[in-house]
Amino acid sequence: MAHTARTNLDTAQSKAEALIEALPWIQRFAGTTMVIKYGGNAMVNDELRRAFAEDIVFLRHAGINPVVVHGGGPQINKMLDTLGIESEFRGGLRVTTPEAMDVVRMVLTGQVQRDLVGLINSHGPYSVGMSGEDGATLQAVRTGTIVDGLPVDLGLVGEVTRVRTDQVDSLVDAGMIPVISTVAPEFDADGEPTGAVLNVNADTAAAALATALGAAKLVILTDVEGLYAAWPDKSSLISSITNDELRTMLPGLESGMIPKMGACLKAVDEGVGQAHIVDGRQPHSMLLEIFTTAGVGTQVLPAANSASNTATNTAQKDAK
Numbered sequence: 001m002a003h004t005a006r007t008n009l010d011t012a013q014s015k016a017e018a019l020i021e022a023l024p025w026i027q028r029f030a031g032t033t034m035v036i037k038y039g040g041n042a043m044v045n046d047e048l049r050r051a052f053a054e055d056i057v058f059l060r061h062a063g064i065n066p067v068v069v070h071g072g073g074p075q076i077n078k079m080l081d082t083l084g085i086e087s088e089f090r091g092g093l094r095v096t097t098p099e100a101m102d103v104v105r106m107v108l109t110g111q112v113q114r115d116l117v118g119l120i121n122s123h124g125p126y127s128v129g130m131s132g133e134d135g136a137t138l139q140a141v142r143t144g145t146i147v148d149g150l151p152v153d154l155g156l157v158g159e160v161t162r163v164r165t166d167q168v169d170s171l172v173d174a175g176m177i178p179v180i181s182t183v184a185p186e187f188d189a190d191g192e193p194t195g196a197v198l199n200v201n202a203d204t205a206a207a208a209l210a211t212a213l214g215a216a217k218l219v220i221l222t223d224v225e226g227l228y229a230a231w232p233d234k235s236s237l238i239s240s241i242t243n244d245e246l247r248t249m250l251p252g253l254e255s256g257m258i259p260k261m262g263a264c265l266k267a268v269d270e271g272v273g274q275a276h277i278v279d280g281r282q283p284h285s286m287l288l289e290i291f292t293t294a295g296v297g298t299q300v301l302p303a304a305n306s307a308s309n310t311a312t313n314t315a316q317k318d319a320k
C-alpha cells in the first residue's frame, strides 16, 4: 500500500516536472508560427493519427500557430496499385504521368487531407483543409532531378517558386489550423498559370511555406528517429547539426532523406529558426521535441547559432 502511494507520488511529480520543463518553450514560442509536415509513413495507424491531431491542438492552445502540410506517399501507392497504374521513384521523387497526377490529387486533397481535418476537428472546430491550388497558395514550375550525375525527367513534378500566404494568413489570424495538401498549379517562365497541376514533394513544399510564413520552426515527422550519420547504423543518430554541416552531408544521403534534409537545409538557410526531423512512429514525439530541453529527434540550426551556450534553457536546446 505504502509502496503504491510512493509510486503514485513519484509519477505525479514526474508529470509536474514535464509540465514545468515545457514552460520556457511555451513562453519562447507563443505567438509564433510552426509548419508541421506530416508524412505518409508516419500516419499508418489510427493511434498515431489521433496522437498527431492531439499534438496539433495542444500547440494551438499553447499559443502557437500550427500550419500542417501533409504528404501521403504510401496512400498514393496503394491507390495506384488498386487502379493498376505503375509509378517509380527517382532521387526520392515520384515520376508522375498525367494518369498518376489525377490519383495524386484525388488521394492527397480528397482523402488524406479530409481525414486529418476530421481528426483535428474532433477536438473542436479548428481546422480548414486547403490544397496548394486554393488561392494559388503554392505556385510551381516543372522540375527534374539528377540521378548518378544524369538528368531525369519526372513528368508532372513541380518545385515551388512562389508562395502566396494570404489564405494561410487569414486562416491563422482567425485562429484556424490550415491543413495543406501539396498539389500546386503550374506557372510558366512569364509567371502565367499554364492550367496544369503539379505533384510537389511534401517536404519541399513545407519548407517553402515555412520560409514564406517566417516560421519559427519547420518540424518534419517521418518513420525513423531522425537523421543518421551512417545509415542504417542505429548508433549514429544525429541530435543536432548546423546547416553548413548538413550541406556537406547532403550529397551522400539516400532515398526519402534527400528531399527531407534538402528541405530542412533550404528552410534554415532562408531564415526559418530551426528545422526538426522527428519520429512519427512514436506518439507525441513532436511535443517532446518542441517542449523538452533534450529533444528526441534531429535539429538543424543556422551555423551562427550553434555555438551559443549560455545558461538558459533556450541555449541548452539550441546547443543540444
Ligand SMILES: Nc1ncnc2c1ncn2[C@@H]1O[C@H](COP(=O)(O)OP(=O)(O)O)[C@@H](O)[C@H]1O
Residues within 6 Å of the ligand: 039, 040, 041, 042, 071, 073, 221, 222, 223, 224, 226, 227, 228, 229, 230, 231, 253, 254, 255, 256, 257, 260
Ligand atoms: N541517413 C539516413 N537517416 C535516416 N533515414 C534514412 C537515411 N538515409 C535513408 N533513410 C531512409 O529514409 C526514410 C525516410 O524517408 P521517406 O520514406 O520518404 O519518409 P516519409 O514517408 O516520412 O516522407 C527512412 O525510413 C530511411 O529508410
Ligand SMILES: CC(=O)N[C@@H](CCC(=O)OP(=O)(O)O)C(=O)O
Residues within 6 Å of the ligand: 038, 039, 040, 041, 070, 071, 072, 073, 074, 076, 092, 093, 094, 104, 157, 158, 182, 199, 200, 201, 202, 203
Ligand atoms: C513528387 C513526389 O514525390 N510527390 C509525393 C507527394 C506526397 C509526399 O510527399 O508524401 P510523403 O511525405 O508521405 O512522402 C508523392 O507523389 O509521393
